[in-house]
Amino acid sequence: MPKDWSGSRLDLHLDIDATGGRRSGLEAALRAAVREGRLTAGTRLPSTRGLARELGLSRGTVSAAFGQLAEEGYLSTRPGSGTTVADVPPRAAHPVRPREPAPTAPRHDLRAGLPDISAFPTRAWLAATRRVLTRARPEVFGAGDPQGRIELRTALADHLGRTRGVVTTPDRVVITSGHYQSVGLLGGVLAANGTGVAAVEDPGHHLYREAVRRAGLTALPLPVDGRGARVDALPRDAGAVFLTPSHHYPTGVPLHPVRRQAVCAWARATGGLIVEDDYDGEFRYDRQPVGAVQGVAPDHVVYCGTASKTLGPALRLAWMALPPHLVGPVVRAKREADLYTETLGQLVLADLIATHAYDRHIRAARLRYRGRRELLLDRVAAIGGLTAHGVPAGLHALVTLPPDGPAEHRLLTDCARHGLALRGLSELHHDPEGRPQGLLIGFAAPSDRAYPQALDVLCGVLTRSVPGQHT
Incomplete structure (x- = not known):
């Protein structure tokens, strides 16, 4: 027999929050009562007139709430039979896990590779943002290009050529959501193209070892001495080598000119790929920065850069200048990873570069x-x-x-x-x-x-x- 709320004088507490309107409050209260099992399946509800009188609401408000909940499947209405609670399984009560406290920021942060974010160019960024939004067309706010905005790719091709000696064009630049993604995309593309072994500097950033291994490749150590990576020790079966030639991480030495020439000759002779991480190449304090290896062998080097060291890691903006044969595979991998990198940040950075505020x-x-x-x-x-x-x-x-x-x-x-x-x-x-x-x-x-x-x-x-x- 159906349980009759209207006739049994069932004492049901409805906590109606009218902040968003009385109807919405009644709907939420009844919905919660059904979900929590306080109103069980088959329970007959009072008439709209009776419930309105009991709760001090208008009959129209109660009727509208009943209609909405019936459409959602919480209530059943039949002509001549009144309104009853539908068969909705009560929501299981799960204990709320206490939220883990956020890691406490250190009082003194001397970790390597982090910029002074207190010096972020806020005024220049705001001015660039205003310019970007003022001239933005509606499509800017739609879905983006997996390769990245043409404005930023054009600005970077010019900037990198002028400041780092990179030889590239906008159609060979891909924008990513941070350097970690760049390395991950490359690892996957290398594995798909049949590369089985990659050489990684030793010592070197653990990011490369992890990315290479996650992609299913074997990471072999490449020794480093006072002249940088020992390219003469490249494993014979290596199909790629990950280098930090302008400023080796972590020893801080640049790759010797003879070794720069040797690794480019290796790439040309074997078809191997050089992945150049120019993570902090903008910062040389005693002379002009050493130019990128990519400028010597642009068809054999993937040049990787990032805004994390110059502006801040929160922007999640990085880029790769690729050999032509890798552009398509990397763009496809980027599309599959996260469709595209956030658009407005790309346009603002492009404006900063074009107006020389970045410089x-x-x-x-x-x-x-x-x-x-x-x-x-x-x-x-x-x-x-x-x-x-x-x-x-x-x-x-x-x-x-x-x-x-x-x-x-x-x-x-x-x-x-x-x-x-x-x-x-x-x-x-x-x-x-x-x-x-x-x-x-x-x-x-x-x-x-x-x-x-x-x-x-x-x-x-x-x-x-x-x-x-x-x-």
């Missing part, structure tokens, strides 16, 4: 970072037993530890205890056993005001950890 921002950052690097090296030099490596470039410096200690992991633990975040060298080796230990010290991330204090904390930890060796 001005980089020049100002270069001056600040040069001073910070010099201050870091001066402070480290006052502590005996530590060795700084690399040319005056980039956003970090590698400092290796003496063979007799202190241990890298203990230093990192001590730094973390003092609210200082930075990275160690060991994680960047293919096999850290028996390899040098050290710290990658980023000098760009803190604001100008916070940087001296971060160095005080770092040098305090280092001084206490290298007893008797500081001067």
Whole structure:
């Protein structure tokens, strides 16, 4: 027998929130009662007149709410039989898991590869955004191009040719949602094209090892010395090599000119692919930046760049200048990955480049970072037993530890205890056993005001950890 709410005087609490209107509030209250099992299937509801009188609502409001819930399947209405609750399984009550607390930002951030986001060119970005929106056609707000906006590809082709010696055209540039995506797309395309082995610098960024392995390729270590990657040690079966030739990550040395020529000759002779990560090539402090390897062999090199180091990682804007035969496969992979990169950010960056606001921002950052690097090296030099490596470039410096200690992991633990975040060298080796230990010290991330204090904390930890060796 159906349960009769109207005749049984069933005491049902309806919490009606009229903020969005009385009808919407009644619908939500009845819907919740059905979902939670307080109104079970077959229960007969009062007449619209009776419920309206009981709740102090108009009959029209109740009738409209009943009609809406009937259309949604929560209620059943039959002429002459009134309105009953439909057979809707009650929603199972799941315990709400407490939200995990967001990771606490370190008090002092000296991690490598991070720019000073407090110096983001907000005014220039806002001015460019206004210009972009003022002249934007309606189609700008529709679906985008998997290859990227032609405005940004055109601006980048000109900018990269002028500042980095890259030889490319807009039709050979692909815009991605960050450098991580660029590497992932390339890994998949390489595997699909039959590449089975890729050489990766050792030490080198773990991103490449992970991307190569996720794509199903074998990642083989390529040793690095004081002249950069040992291209003479390239495995014979390698179909690709991932390099940071302008400023090796993490040692900070550029690839020697003889080796640049040798790796290009290898690519031409074998058909192998060079993947050039120019992650911080804009930042050289003692001379003009070394030009990209891509400019010497544009048909054999994939040039990768990003706005993460110059502007900020939140933009998720990166790019690749590709050999012609890879453009189609990479664009298809991009379409399958996420259709296209966000459009407005592309147009704003294109405007910044075209108006040279991007160049001005980089020049100002270069001056600040040069001073910070010099201050870091001066402070480290006052502590005996530590060795700084690399040319005056980039956003970090590698400092290796003496063979007799202190241990890298203990230093990192001590730094973390003092609210200082930075990275160690060991994680960047293919096999850290028996390899040098050290710290990658980023000098760009803190604001100008916070940087001296971060160095005080770092040098305090280092001084206490290298007893008797500081001067």
